[in-house]
Amino acid sequence: MKPVDAHLAEILRTVRPLDPVEIDLDRALGAVLAESVTSPVALPPFDNSAMDGYAVRAKDVETATEDRPVLLPVVADVPAGEHAPHVIEPGSVTRIMTGAPVPEGADAVVPVEWTDGGTVRVAIHRPAEAGNAIRRSGEDVRAGDVVLDSGTLIGPAQLGVLAGVGRRAVRALPRPRVLVLSTGAELVDPGLPLGPGQIWESNSYTLVAAVREAGGEAYRRSAVGDDPALFLEILTGLLPEADAVITSGGISMGAYEPVKEALTPLGTVRFEKVAMQPGMPQGFGVVGEREVPIFTLPGNPVSSYVSFVLYVRPALARMRGLPAGPPPMVTATTTAALRSPSGKRSYLRGVLDGDRVAPVRGQGSHQLAALAAANALIVVPEDATEVPAGAAVEVIPL
Numbered sequence: 593m594k595p596v597d598a599h600l601a602e603i604l605r606t607v608r609p610l611d612p613v614e615i616d617l618d619r620a621l622g623a624v625l626a627e628s629v630t631s632p633v634a635l636p637p638f639d640n641s642a643m644d645g646y647a648v649r650a651k652d653v654e655t656a657t658e659d660r661p662v663l664l665p666v667v668a669d670v671p672a673g674e675h676a677p678h679v680i681e682p683g684s685v686t687r688i689m690t691g692a693p694v695p696e697g698a699d700a701v702v703p704v705e706w707t708d709g710g711t712v713r714v715a716i717h718r719p720a721e722a723g724n725a726i727r728r729s730g731e732d733v734r735a736g737d738v739v740l741d742s743g744t745l746i747g748p749a750q751l752g753v754l755a756g757v758g759r760r761a762v763r764a765l766p767r768p769r770v771l772v773l774s775t776g777a778e779l780v781d782p783g784l785p786l787g788p789g790q791i792w793e794s795n796s797y798t799l800v801a802a803v804r805e806a807g808g809e810a811y812r813r814s815a816v817g818d819d820p821a822l823f824l825e826i827l828t829g830l831l832p833e834a835d836a837v838i839t840s841g842g843i844s845m846g847a848y849e850p851v852k853e854a855l856t857p858l859g860t861v862r863f864e865k866v867a868m869q870p871g872m873p874q875g876f877g878v879v880g881e882r883e884v885p886i887f888t889l890p891g892n893p894v895s896s897y898v899s900f901v902l903y904v905r906p907a908l909a910r911m912r913g914l915p916a917g918p919p920p921m922v923t924a925t926t927t928a929a930l931r932s933p934s935g936k937r938s939y940l941r942g943v944l945d946g947d948r949v950a951p952v953r954g955q956g957s958h959q960l961a962a963l964a965a966a967n968a969l970i971v972v973p974e975d976a977t978e979v980p981a982g983a984a985v986e987v988i989p990l
């Protein structure tokens with residue numbers, strides 16, 4: 593059987609980062625920058641007020657106290673967005689709002705709370721030091737500064753700075769478009785009634801969600817049936833829109849294995865047994881002229897999700913231009929004894945709580961509810977068949 597690490601290594605050798613494209617800011621969340629972004633202007637672009645209050649000369653208010661406020665005429669109002677250049681003469685002030693340009697001649701802002709709030713004449717009862725509540729031009733970013741390096745993952749704050757430096761679009765690696773196809777004649781979409789021998793289709797829901805969580809855009813085509821020709825027709829029809837394909841089911845030893853039967857003749861997808869449980873039957877390769885990577889995951893629900901975590905998630909990271917490797921692990925103490933088949937790496941479902949992990953009841957690869965109760969996979973190495981309670985184990989948080 594093929595070792596887990598060898599299977600991942602083969603996948604990561606095959607999968608390439610997507611080509612960068614121009615992406616509008618509104619669609620750029622989760623994309624990875626393929627350019628470094630500089631600011632065309634200083635930020636803030638002009639000296640502006642950090643508070644609502646009065647723009648003053650600090651010297652004019654230096655004697656102000658609660659008992660002996662300084663009385664000054666208010667010569668203008670400066671709301672944010674104002675562009676008329678105001679100048680204050682010694683002994684006068686303007687009203688000013690947060691974000692409004694500081695008038696020429698003023699060197700401090702007195703917050704409204706230190707005044708009587710007057711609009712014609714204001715009584716100021718606390719002095720302000722020069723520079724008080726003024727945000728200087730360029731103190732965030734200078735014109736020409738790099739604000740984001742190439743390779744940066746665009747999250748909410750990065751979108752904010754892109755917009756803040758006036759960018760409408762960026763050159764970036766897009767989020768991979770992933771087609772999720774589930775096969776099986778016994779599958780019925782949730783919401784429809786079950787007939788005899790049928791079950792509700794769940795894998796595509798798990799996998800679509802997992803793709804989205806991993807930064808991809810997912811498209812579902814559920815319950816494709818068990819006919820290899822129809823499977824191939826559907827796959828071929830949807831392939832032009834996909835950067836990667838995930839299938840579930842139809843790859844093991846049964847009489848009706850549509851995925852294996854349809855893809856084996858192409859010669860570009862390999863079906864093999866990987867030394868792991870769950871998830872032993874695996875297939876990986878490329879399809880179509882664009883050599884789109886395809887992950888043919890086993891149909892058992894726990895097997896397909898575990899396979900996603902181990903193989904597809906790192907591959908999507910590589911496609912996005914992010915660091916890609918095995919899932920991060922932490923060490924914990926198992927609260928109960930564990931069993932694992934010899935020669936296979938087990939990924940047991942567990943609940944990780946601090947530095948302790950408890951295996952859940954129900955370790956079958958069909959046990960959806962047990963998977964949903966877990967928040968971690970407990971890794972038992974190939975050479976271990978039993979692990980006593982209290983032993984240290986490696987755990988993959990989910």
Ligand SMILES: Nc1nc2c(c(=O)[nH]1)N[C@H]1C(S)=C(S)[C@@H](COP(=O)(O)OP(=O)(O)OC[C@H]3O[C@@H](n4cnc5c(N)ncnc54)[C@H](O)[C@@H]3O)O[C@H]1N2
Nearest residue numbers: 774776793794795796841842843844845872890891892895
């Ligand atoms: N003779 C052998 N039989 C099996 C072997 C084997 O080595 N020799 N391997 C077993 C293992 S391990 C697994 S895992 C499964 C993998 O089978 P397939 O990938 O071909 O999947 P199916 O047969 O289509 O389905 C397996 C199981 O999962 C349920 N299923 C499938 N798709 C979905 C879905 N979208 N939503 C919910 N449940 C799904 C399906 O009803 C089956 O119960 O093969 C073993 N057999």
Ligand code: MOO
Nearest residue numbers: 870871872895957
């Ligand atoms: O190895 Mo299969 O994936 O038990 O469930």
